[in-house]
Amino acid sequence: MRGSDPRRFADIALSDQAIDWMVRLHSGTAGESERSGFSTWRETSPAHEIAAREAEALWHGLGRAGGSVRAESKAARGKLTRRTLIVGGAAAALGLGAAVSDPLRRKVLADYSTGVGETRDVVLPDGxxxxxxxxxxxxxxxxxxxxxxxxxxxxxxxxxxxxxxxxxxxxxxxxxxxxxxxxxxxxxxxxxxxxxxxxxxxxxxxxxxxxxxxxxxxxxxxxxxxxxxxxxxxxxxxxATAWRRGKLIFNRRPLEDVVSELQRHTHTRILIAGPSLRAQEVTGVFDLDDPQSVLDTIEQTLPARVLRLPLLTVIL
The missing domain is CATH 2.60.120.1440 (Jelly Rolls)
Structure with a gap:
């Protein structure tokens, strides 16, 4: 069971913290205080240093540092594939050009459009x-x-x-x-x-x-x-069209479909880390103005954990 080894929880927590630091340091707004804070954090213990090096390796594409981390820690080796997905999603969530240019182009060409969490009723030229x-x-x-x-x-x-x-x-x-x-x-x-x-x-x-x-x-x-x-x-x-009434209603819907629907109502990027999770079924009735309640239900009812980072949420 996932909770049988307390050390595994400690490894996951440190890895999550290290990735959180990577997101902050590469957000474009980080200053000397953030860089100093990360240096202090990674010096806390050898395990902190391993987590920091793992996060750095993943952020930069699993180069030489990634191989070193794998050699040093079985726990790190077991998490590398999953964390690659997380950091790749973090980079996309930070707004790299290609990820946002196409939606912006479509909205410029559109006659009618809506933003995140917005719905709109329009009358077309023929009534x-x-x-x-x-x-x-x-x-x-x-x-x-x-x-x-x-x-x-x-x-x-x-x-x-x-x-x-x-x-x-x-x-x-x-x-x-x-x-x-x-x-x-x-x-x-x-x-x-x-x-x-x-x-x-x-x-x-x-x-x-x-x-x-x-x-x-x-x-x-x-x-x-x-x-x-x-x-x-x-x-x-x-x-199926309950969104018109401000509701999200899922009856044994695959998690992949649920996340696709949920993504329309939150600015935070949502990723599913692993193909086996995408087919997990979700059932429930939710309010459109409370997308976080869907994530809470996913964590409570599925064999999954929701990792919340700045600009990014990962279901793993």
Whole structure:
């Protein structure tokens, strides 16, 4: 069991503290007092020195110092792979250029957008409505023949005014959703897009594929991505779109999906350290204005620990 060896907890605590120091020292605001404080901390004991050298090695890419640390401590050797994930995420959380340029570019090109933790109800030019979840961007492309919307990032629920001669399309990633008069949700994630139908019927297809697409009805959802369009699955659309009511409702949802949703409502970067954790299931009802309660539940109900650092949270 994880709590059977007190020395292991001590090693983890020192490693966490050392990584905390690395984040502070490389934040761009550290001064002489922080550098002096780290020097004093690492001189506290040999174990502190090993933890400091491990954190430095990981931060700089596991070079020669990393090999030295592995030779000195079995405990350090057992944590290296996990800590590599942590420090890599810390660097990304500090706002390195490529990580933020693409979202900023999308927001500049968008007609409507929302920020972290913000939702917004907008009326489109034809009278249809789009309810934008947090971290969402939409661009419009309306013409006399069709009503086009591109979901550039995030999630939006559309309530479409019927116009039989001018269909309504939502493009997202490598696919599209077509509706004439209906309400449906489009959720764009890193690896796939999920379309959930609240009312009516929609067709979902891939760019360059069949024009007919896959038919999806009320209380069904379909997911598509690089591998194609999956078969529609039945669900409770009201629960799946509870974010409109300020709630997050998860019923045996994979932790990876939960974190993806949670990330929209917090500025802190959240990482899952290890593929086996991503499939762990989460169940619960939470308020959107309290994302930390989701992390608390994860720590209390799953075989996982939540490590909170400046600008970064790691589930391990």
């Amino acid at each position: 249809s409505r789009a309810w934008l979840n947090a971290r969402t961007a939409l661009a419009l492309s309306y013409s006399a023949a069709r009503r086009g919307v591109r979901l550039m990032e995030g999630q939006a629920l559309f309530t479409v005014v019927p116009e039989p001669t001018r269909p309504f399309f939502v493009a997202a990633a490598n696919g599209w959703t077509r509706a004439i008069g209906t309400a449906f949700d489009v959720d764009m994630r890193a690896q796939s897009v999920t379309v959930t139908v609240v009312e009516g019927v929609v067709a979902v297809g891939l760019e360059g594929g069949s024009r007919e697409g896959v038919t999806v009805r009320a209380d069904q959802a379909v997911r598509y991505g690089p591998q194609g369009v999956a078969a529609p699955q039945s669900l409770d659309a009201g629960l």
